[in-house]
Amino acid sequence: MAFLKKHIPALAVALIVAALLFAARAMTQFDILLFDRFLPGLGFVQVAGAAALGFWLTGKFLDPVTAPKWRRRTWLWISAAFFGQLLLGLTVSPVFLMTGGLHFPVPMVIEGGVVYRGGLSFMPILFLSTILLSGPAWCSQLCYMGGCDLYRSRAGKNSKAFSMPVKGRWYFRIGSVVLVAFVALLLRFLGAPGWLAVTLVALWGVAGWLIVAFVSPRRRQMIHCNLFCPMGAIVSLLKWVNPVRLRFNQNHCTRCMRCVRVCPYAAITASDLDKGRPALNCTMCGDCHSACSHGAVEYRFLGLGPSKARTAYVVVVLALYVTFLMLARI
Template identity: 40%
Template sequence: MILIFLSYLLLAAHALRGGDVGLAVFMIGTAGLAFSRERWAGNVCGALLGLASLLWLEKGAELINLRIFTGGDWIRLAVIMGALFAISVFSAAYCFSPAGRERFCRGKEQGWFRASIFLLSALLLEITRSKVFFPILLADRFFPGWGRAEIFLLAFYASWLGGRMFSPEGAKVMRPRIWALFSLVFFGQLVLGVSGVEQFLMTGKLHLPIPALIAAGPVYRGSVFFMPILFTVSVLLVGPAWCSHLCYIGAWDDQCSRVSRNRPSRKFKSRLIWLRLVLLVLVVGSAWAMRIVGISFVVAVWAAAVFGLIGIAVMLLFSRRMGLMVHCTAFCPMGIVSNLLGRLSPWRMKISSDCCKCMKCSKACRYGALQLRDIEAGRPGISCTLCGDCLPECASASIGYRLPFLSPQTARKFFLELVISLHVLFLGVARM
């Protein structure tokens, strides 16, 4: 344990020497995980130390070549770098050894599940931070160079969230909460940004936070296709789960549908889900027509605002009364795009032949995707968003996630790893 802690302190010192305070904090934070007895923490410590050993090899080769080129003494340097490499390798190996597994003995069943979420979240945030030409993380905006400290905190939060959502019952409780949290953070930053704290806004021109503008905005402007690309990539990764985990407006509809605490109403006509396709054509067509005719930006903004207000009215008047997400299933144009584009994603929700047709899952579905004909067909309807609320309601475990060549339990773990990591990524970088 002393060697593990020492290894991370050396990495933190190396980061400080290079002027990266955020990375030093990341390393110290990871060193703190070594004092936990959780299996996922041991896996994270071992995995990162394994990568760190490669860093010492690369840095050592670079410095030794420099010494040789300048005619300096390189043997002592090689011994020092070799010792750093050996300490990191030994410490990493300990984390996965029988002694290490005995040390990190808590939560064995969640070990690699939570560790994978931590590592994937950190990787996605690091890639985003390094590829964007401006400070994308708030820590870098307010405290330049501290971005990787925020990455550690977000990755730790992601791992904690994985533990809370490990069971279907836990996921059903946590999903609406973290979804609402994301929406609160997203719109909170918008309010602060508009109030004058510009660090809370993305660079570029401000636009209305209405999902329909993901498609209509670029059509009207004839440029700036970042949001459609981000939306498409997200849907290809996690299917229509974009609508139940990542949409900043959908969380409002979800909360409205839960206000009355009623079970979702069966009065909802499933054919209404195709109304969204009509609205998509109208919205995109109107944006194109405004561009061709030369309608001013102010008029276009007012038109979009009216559409957004109608959507809020649908939530308050229908979703709240019916206990069903009427806005998402019958009004939002991007909802139908997510449902149809999600067919290209490998994720599916299937119902096995063991189903007794008790219809408890139907009462839990707020997207109207589990009507009797859907259950008889062995799969949810087109409006399914892979939210997973139906899983804990099924006593026979007849419904579950499916991914080719994997069991439903393993498929669900992979799905959660992806969707939680994307939630954390959006939480860290999404703003107007």
């Protein structure tokens, strides 16, 4: 009984992961799990492994000391699973692809595709559902590209501290959303050929990877996610549909500025600390919570205390993360 009580969050993650994966398995016409493809009928073994992984990771994420390291590490796993299977699917066997129907692995296609097609498809619906359930966690744990930007942003000189906000960053962020929408609309109304849309998306993707590779380490910040990718701005604007919030408790904050230095999104300045909340582009990654030794960074969710609110948020994000990890394929 004591074991169960102590591990309620981890058990919750494991059960949610198992339920989501069994549901996905039952609802799809094809084998959505890799185990079912290679070892027909044994998909339940993968579900059990995923649930165990979720159980184990919960401890790592709930401990503020280990949370930032495991968040960075596990976020890269999503990129490795996604791009690794894409590569294997294209070079070794289509069994590594989700359906065999390729689309471009560039996050902005979620926005561009909606405008270009004039309707929602599976990816935008998944994206919006994720925001509803986990707020901005798409941009701190779930997207296949953000983990690489975080990794590169820590690769530059003096990587111990991230840099301060880039001046006028919202011009870049909103400009990117408007540009993608405008070009997609133009292509749609001009009836442009498919190859032109594909070429533009490919160019955008290449530009994005160049920023990840060279600009983020130089600027010591997630420049791709913070300034270039339109989905980052869209997440920042839509995340409020989720009720979880992050606040700086003025009674505990000593203005030591440690949280400022560990924020990869430059979402904390002295003025944000005065206001008691991070900037709009905060992705609730929780790194500032781990860095604050004064207990001033608090999660707020309904009437729960800060610790329980954080636990509830971690459970939801981790359950989604492990499910995504199992299904991260094109």
